[in-house]
Amino acid sequence: MAKDERRVYKIKTMNNISKEGLKLLPANFIASPDVEDPDAILVRSADLHDFEFGPNVRFVGRAGAGVNNIPIDRCSEKGIVVTKAPGANANGVKELVLLALLLSSRDVLGGIDWVRNYKGDAIGKDVEAAKKRFAGPELMGKTLGVVGLGATGRRVAKMGIDMGMNVMGFDPFLSIGNALNLDTRVNVVEDPKALFNKADYITLHIPYTADTKNFVGAELLSIAKPGLRLINIARGGLVDVKALKKFMDAGVVVNYVVDFPDPETMRLPHTINIPHLGASTPESEENSAIMVVRQLVDYLDHGNIRHS
Numbered sequence: 304m305a306k307d308e309r310r311v312y313k314i315k316t317m318n319n320i321s322k323e324g325l326k327l328l329p330a331n332f333i334a335s336p337d338v339e340d341p342d343a344i345l346v347r348s349a350d351l352h353d354f355e356f357g358p359n360v361r362f363v364g365r366a367g368a369g370v371n372n373i374p375i376d377r378c379s380e381k382g383i384v385v386t387k388a389p390g391a392n393a394n395g396v397k398e399l400v401l402l403a404l405l406l407s408s409r410d411v412l413g414g415i416d417w418v419r420n421y422k423g424d425a426i427g428k429d430v431e432a433a434k435k436r437f438a439g440p441e442l443m444g445k446t447l448g449v450v451g452l453g454a455t456g457r458r459v460a461k462m463g464i465d466m467g468m469n470v471m472g473f474d475p476f477l478s479i480g481n482a483l484n485l486d487t488r489v490n491v492v493e494d495p496k497a498l499f500n501k502a503d504y505i506t507l508h509i510p511y512t513a514d515t516k517n518f519v520g521a522e523l524l525s526i527a528k529p530g531l532r533l534i535n536i537a538r539g540g541l542v543d544v545k546a547l548k549k550f551m552d553a554g555v556v557v558n559y560v561v562d563f564p565d566p567e568t569m570r571l572p573h574t575i576n577i578p579h580l581g582a583s584t585p586e587s588e589e590n591s592a593i594m595v596v597r598q599l600v601d602y603l604d605h606g607n608i609r610h611s
């Protein structure tokens with residue numbers, strides 16, 4: 304078929320897929336939030352569980368790392384190919400982990416709030432008391448446990464090493480042999496208990512599935528090193544919030560940073576709730592959109608299924 308006679312595809316875009324990605328679409332791909340009877344869908348985090356796919360949909364591209372917002376079983380039944388953008392936002396997430404590590408150590412947020420609400424007239428003197436009140440430990444020399452050694456976890460592990468931390472890693476899906484291909488300075492363990500037992504900070508980078516639901520629960524927290532700071536820039540459901548609260552009350556977990564707040568975590572003490580900003584950088588949004596657009600074109604135009 305001559306190039307100008309190529310079949311036209313209608314692509315429904317949901318939640319502002321980055322224009323940098325959409326620019327790569329060939330002329331025979333019409334992308335808009337308003338197309339009717341789409342052949343494919345590009346989505347960021349809108350929940351598609353109740354979405355009516357329509358008879359022509361053959362492809363769903365998730366511009367992100369997780370597919371929890373896509374009804375995978377229903378798509379499989381209908382023969383709809385679902386892809387995602389693994390690693391595309393890994394750097395954005397890694398940088399938020401760094402911020403989370405620092406915010407969980409030093410109560411800078413409390414300090415900023417204190418200054419904002421200060422009503423006295425001797426700030427210089429009162430700052431002395433604030434310096435004590437909002438003080439916290441440095442990262443250097445502490446042990447960082449990285450759970451999940453995929454694209455993001457590996458970057459986080461490397462960042463921990465760069466910050467002078469002792470880094471331990473565990474991955475529930477990766478064989479120890481593959482995990483050991485990592486930076487040799489990462490102490491990869493086969494049992495998460497070994498990591499919970501030693502780490503001052505633990506950061507989660509595993510997908511949320513039926514197997515990983517409540518991964519951090521009473522069993523692991525009961526052997527955690529007291530003073531643990533837990534960082535979850537992945538999915539809220541990885542942590543059993545009731546168990547977490549119990550171990551917070553007992554002083555075992557001193558801080559929790561979660562990038563997926565829900566009513567339960569918003570009521571927790573010692574918790575910093577972030578409104579899912581891990582991938583909210585123009586760079587991550589662009590990288591994710593570019594990856595799924597390439598996958599889309601490859602599939603609809605050539606029948607190839609790409610995973611990266």
Ligand code: MLT
Pocket residue numbers: 347348366367368369370392579581582583
């Ligand atoms: C992801 O799974 O990578 C994130 O949820 C992406 C996003 O924030 O949309």
